[in-house]
Amino acid sequence: MADNLTPDSNEPSSPASPPENGGGRAKEREPNWERAALERIALAAINEQRAARRWKIFFRFAFLAVLLLVVWGLFDFSGDKVSTGGRHTALVSLDGEISSDTNASAEDINTALDNAFDDDGTVGVILRINSPGGSPVQAGIINREIRRLRAKYPSKPLYVVVGDMCASGGYYVAAAADKIYVDKASIVGSIGVLMDGFGFTGLMDKLGIQRRLRTSGENKGFYDPFSPDTPAMDAHAQAMLDQIHQQFIDAVRQGRGKRLHETPEIFSGLFWTGEKSVELGLADAFGDADYVARDVIKAPDIVDYTVKESLSDRVARKFGAAVGDAAMHAMILSGKMQLR
Structure with missing residues (x-):
């Protein structure tokens, strides 16, 4: 019985399954990962530029409003003299x-x-x-x-x-x-x-x-x-x-x-x-x-x-x-x- 349980040394052993080539697949995914990262970086840069542009426009309008108020204050619009014509x-x-x-x-x-x-x-x-x-x-x-x-x-x-x-x-x-x-x-x-x-x-x-x-x-x-x-x-x-x-x-x-x-x-x-x-x-x-x-x-x-x-x-x-x-x-x- 013991001899029957012993594997036959002359019988060819089944070939071992090859290990998964994880490194190869990672290498195959690397170009896609880099592309996604670059896209995210580019999108963030675009959003930052848009925000900066909005703030620049806001400050320009704010400066213009202050300038108009100053000019309005410097000139006298009190109506002390009204120019009219006619009865x-x-x-x-x-x-x-x-x-x-x-x-x-x-x-x-x-x-x-x-x-x-x-x-x-x-x-x-x-x-x-x-x-x-x-x-x-x-x-x-x-x-x-x-x-x-x-x-x-x-x-x-x-x-x-x-x-x-x-x-x-x-x-x-x-x-x-x-x-x-x-x-x-x-x-x-x-x-x-x-x-x-x-x-x-x-x-x-x-x-x-x-x-x-x-x-x-x-x-x-x-x-x-x-x-x-x-x-x-x-x-x-x-x-x-x-x-x-x-x-x-x-x-x-x-x-x-x-x-x-x-x-x-x-x-x-x-x-x-x-x-x-x-x-x-x-x-x-x-x-x-x-x-x-x-x-x-x-x-x-x-x-x-x-x-x-x-x-x-x-x-x-x-x-x-x-x-x-x-x-x-x-x-x-x-x-x-x-x-x-």
Whole structure:
């Protein structure tokens, strides 16, 4: 049995299977692998070039935009002088608070009015007002300039057209016009003066805070919100308010004349709708700018003379305001003596 299990040494052995030629096949695949790698590298390079090109285009457009803004800011597009031809109605808009640092300042409004009246093609002027009021000084300057221009150009009427509101300082300005046109729902009036503020002395006492204010001049700390009020201060402040109020009343009476139906409430600071203001003689009739230009002045073509704030002026104003606020804050913190 053992002999039968022993393989016959004379029997030829079966040939061994040849080993797989892995190295040869790898060599056959090498050209394809290199080609794929080169394609990936080339594609990555193309994508990188495209991205670089996009960024280059972006920066070029950004530079161009900045350059245009700089050029726009360097040139004055404020509209201080409007070149016109032909017969037209001049328009000047007074919007917002009347103040020396807004577009409704006496400087800007008077410049626009001067240009409007000075144009030979101007038949009449519309001053469109939408304002809650503001500085009595600025309003008074505009009021006097309107009366001066009306006297200088007697053939060119000036009409005020009221938008949503013509109150307080806004009406101070409007009173100088030849006529005042309103909408029935406009707010008109508020002929009065106010001075407001806060007092913190009671709160300071509760918190145990003591105000240390040193002045040269017994009234230099007048109406300091952290110091107690006195009857003398109240009397002095009220006298100032009454005097400015009387100036306002005189301007309204001078401008409106016999058209004004005076009642105890007229100069009390109350305000009325446009419809009621016509009844009281605070306004003359109803109408908007198009109506006045077309049917009253008889010159339907409207040319806007309103001074537009240029980009450079706007940036300078905001920068100046920021610097001023920072300087004021620094002075308050430092506690230095000041003349103000």
